Amino acid sequence: MIKRFLEDTDDTELNKFVKDFPGNESYHQPEAKTRVSRPQVSEPRPQAPELYEDDLEFRTPSWPQPSDSQQYCSASAPLSPSARPRSPWGKLDPYDSSEDDKEYVGFATLPNQVHRKSVKKGFDFTLMVAGESGLGKSTLVNSLFLTDLYRDRKLLSAEERIMQTVEITKHAVDIEEKGVRLRLTIVDTPGFGDAVNNTECWKPVAEYIDQQFEQYFRDESGLNRKNIQDNRVHCCLYFISPFGHGLRPLDVEFMKALHQRVNIVPILAKADTLTPLEVERKKRKIREEIELFGIKVYQFPDCDSDEDEDFKLQDQALKESIPFAVIGSNTVVEARGRRVRGRLYPWGIVEVENPGHCDFVKLRTMLVRTHMQDLKDVTRETHYENYRAQCIQSMTRLVVKERNRNRDRSRN
Ligand code: GDP
Numbered sequence: 001m002i003k004r005f006l007e008d009t010d011d012t013e014l015n016k017f018v019k020d021f022p023g024n025e026s027y028h029q030p031e032a033k034t035r036v037s038r039p040q041v042s043e044p045r046p047q048a049p050e051l052y053e054d055d056l057e058f059r060t061p062s063w064p065q066p067s068d069s070q071q072y073c074s075a076s077a078p079l080s081p082s083a084r085p086r087s088p089w090g091k092l093d094p095y096d097s098s099e100d101d102k103e104y105v106g107f108a109t110l111p112n113q114v115h116r117k118s119v120k121k122g123f124d125f126t127l128m129v130a131g132e133s134g135l136g137k138s139t140l141v142n143s144l145f146l147t148d149l150y151r152d153r154k155l156l157s158a159e160e161r162i163m164q165t166v167e168i169t170k171h172a173v174d175i176e177e178k179g180v181r182l183r184l185t186i187v188d189t190p191g192f193g194d195a196v197n198n199t200e201c202w203k204p205v206a207e208y209i210d211q212q213f214e215q216y217f218r219d220e221s222g223l224n225r226k227n228i229q230d231n232r233v234h235c236c237l238y239f240i241s242p243f244g245h246g247l248r249p250l251d252v253e254f255m256k257a258l259h260q261r262v263n264i265v266p267i268l269a270k271a272d273t274l275t276p277l278e279v280e281r282k283k284r285k286i287r288e289e290i291e292l293f294g295i296k297v298y299q300f301p302d303c304d305s306d307e308d309e310d311f312k313l314q315d316q317a318l319k320e321s322i323p324f325a326v327i328g329s330n331t332v333v334e335a336r337g338r339r340v341r342g343r344l345y346p347w348g349i350v351e352v353e354n355p356g357h358c359d360f361v362k363l364r365t366m367l368v369r370t371h372m373q374d375l376k377d378v379t380r381e382t383h384y385e386n387y388r389a390q391c392i393q394s395m396t397r398l399v400v401k402e403r404n405r406n407r408d409r410s411r412n
Pocket of ligand 1: 269
């Protein structure tokens, strides 16, 4: 939107925009971090990094007062463990390391520090689901995160759906697992592909994604950048019908319009309606068409060469599963003496989490366990950077145009 706005605006509007832009807000002193005061000691002591309240989780350290028998010493000659003052940092203190660790400075604890801070802050992830209605999007989301995100959903009649335009709805839920909090936002696109004429029905979706980038761009260009709410869409599961022959024109149009904005993960919906051979054939056809139409779906990062063989095989299997053929179910059934999520048919049971029945587990592993952070990184480093670069380019172009115009005016 910023881009479009910048291209369309005249000088008066540009001046107003530049005036209103968050970077031009009157300066507010950012909240200063309170330094944790330490007792003053005259003897030289080991240098510890400066501490801020934010960095401390549970307690403020009380530095030990040196007694006559204790001497602080330089890092080149650490004291024996018994002679050292007890550290308030316990195991994280380099001076609390064992006698063998004479070379231990302490930065090996950096991952622990990052881990503790991240867990305290919590994580967020925004997932978009798109595809024609009835393909099992809501059922799959509920199955993936074991929640009921669509409790208040109102299903429209066929008549209402003809008139309906594409809407964008958001459901947010806080999930906690082993002390790790995840704020999950699901963005749904009801009405997509439902109308008689679906020309450009991807537009509201693209606009929504751009709006989130725009909001983030404004927020991070402002003075107070603390606690920015990040609503950028990290991944879009695009549902492809199992009943067609590969991709439909609408699928191609949607993915081509969005692949530069978001990580698209194609999904072959309702895989239980197909035989294993049909699943294989459809997957191959879809992969070929993705290639043919130049669609850039999310690319799994390459494995490091020093990864173990099992991991490499798992990674390879994940890459070859695209598009993930999935089955969703909100019901628990009994299969072989176990209660499992599945679908009960007169001829048997299909189990959602059985790798022999579908790719649900692979999809969940990829989305939650192995690639969630990569999806966020690609969103930040590629899709958002593209948007930001375009914005800055348009703004610069306008400023130059404006300067030239002013110069011409002053010459005349
Ligand atoms: P949405 O409109 O895309 O959100 O689709 P829903 O999740 O509401 O599902 C529409 C219908 O398809 C419901 O009756 C579901 O029970 C059914 N359904 C959902 N997932 C599957 C699946 O994997 N296989 C089959 N056969 N039916 C499914």
